[in-house]
Amino acid sequence: MPNFFSSLKNAYQLFRHVDFQKLEQLSKKVDLPKVVESFSNMDQTQLSGLMKMMGSSHKKKELPPIEGDFYHLGEEALKDEDRALQLKVRAFLEKEVKPVVNQYWLKAEFPFELIPKIAELNICGLTYKGYGCPGRSNLMEGMLAMEMARVDTSISTFFGVQSGLAMGSIYLLGSEEQKQEWLPGMQQFKIIGAFGLTEPEVGSAAAGGLTTTAKRVGNKWILNGQKKWIGNATFSDVTIIWARDLEDSQVKGFLVRKGNKGMHVEKMQDKMALRIVQNGLITLTNCEVEEQDRLQHADSFKDTAKVLRMTRAGVAWQAVGCARGAYESALNYTRTRKQFGKPIASFQLIQNHLVEMLSNLTAMQTLCFRLSQLQDQGLLTDEHASLAKVFCSMRTRDVVSRAREVMGGNGILLEYDVARFVADAEAIYSYEGTKEINSLIVGRAITGFSAFV
Known part of the structure; x- marks a missing residue:
């Protein structure tokens, strides 16, 4: 008898708020005596858990905010x-x-x-x-x-x-x-600038192999050659052109003004990445530049490298941003995209991809954080910047690839943003020094041997 009354009590607790008409409809779908018997065999913990689950079934689950800065x-x-x-x-x-x-x-x-x-x-x-x-x-x-x-x-x-x-x-x-x-x-962006270092046949070899030349004639310099991949060049008001001085073979910098006779800029077409950036192919044909427009403290490629060291740190941060955008887009997608009746973010394999992405992203952020600290302390070296560029651009590739994977076919549609991040990550991987060149800079620092050609 105690078991019988206990069962009735448990059943009453479960069904006391159920409409009898609904109960009658339910009896046509399930075997109610067996349901009651099952409930009677539950201990208090199991029954409380069931009641809690049923009580919260109509409440919308509150999800944590989408935040790529996991370590704040x-x-x-x-x-x-x-x-x-x-x-x-x-x-x-x-x-x-x-x-x-x-x-x-x-x-x-x-x-x-x-x-x-x-x-x-x-x-x-x-x-x-x-x-x-x-x-x-x-x-x-x-x-x-x-x-x-x-x-x-x-x-x-x-x-x-x-x-x-x-x-x-x-x-x-x-x-x-x-x-x-x-x-x-x-x-104030009233003057737009561009930076012309890379050439059609010279990228990594810019330190000693520039084919664009500069010859001084009186108080003027005559520039000849080509520059390629020059961002902002199609609409810049001034372009920094780096050229090899024919007299001493040293790299020097020149401020070439918009409309300068002898400079022609052609927009590069058919890029698969950074498509918003207006990259130009610059052709210099006996382009005359006044001595006053030569960068007065740029006397060799070592001076050019000072600029690259500073901006290479920024490229590492760009890689972090690209990865973060892809991760946050993918996370949002997986929490709203449903398959088999529930969000795909609830699946183990999807969560594994998300955690891998976040791990890479967080490692990149902390590395760049320290890099900027060194820069603020005046301790930044070429190898510091190069290591960050190598690591972050590689890890970004992995993050955007996983972001595209968890989104399935939608990952290649521009409307979901990740396809753009996937493409742009390829540009980040190559510009401001390839993986191989930056690796050699770090390798030289840690071994004491230069492996450059």
């Missing part, structure tokens, strides 16, 4: 004003850039209407002091490079060419007169 570096490392700027830039990118990048990427066109809006953020030349520049930390600059690439690597590359390569060449190697003439306008 942005929150913990940045000062309040820097954190506020980071979030301001993120909000701008989400509101103004993200809605339009896919259509511009598909058409291989640049959203020029965004330039004045980017200028209003006052982040160009972020780490430089004077000339209207904010004078903030390299860590802050890296974080913003990540934020841009998190939405679109092309926009991040445009900004990196302007703020890093072009302005950086003038800031590090220009005379005071050149800095005063160019930097304030570039900081």
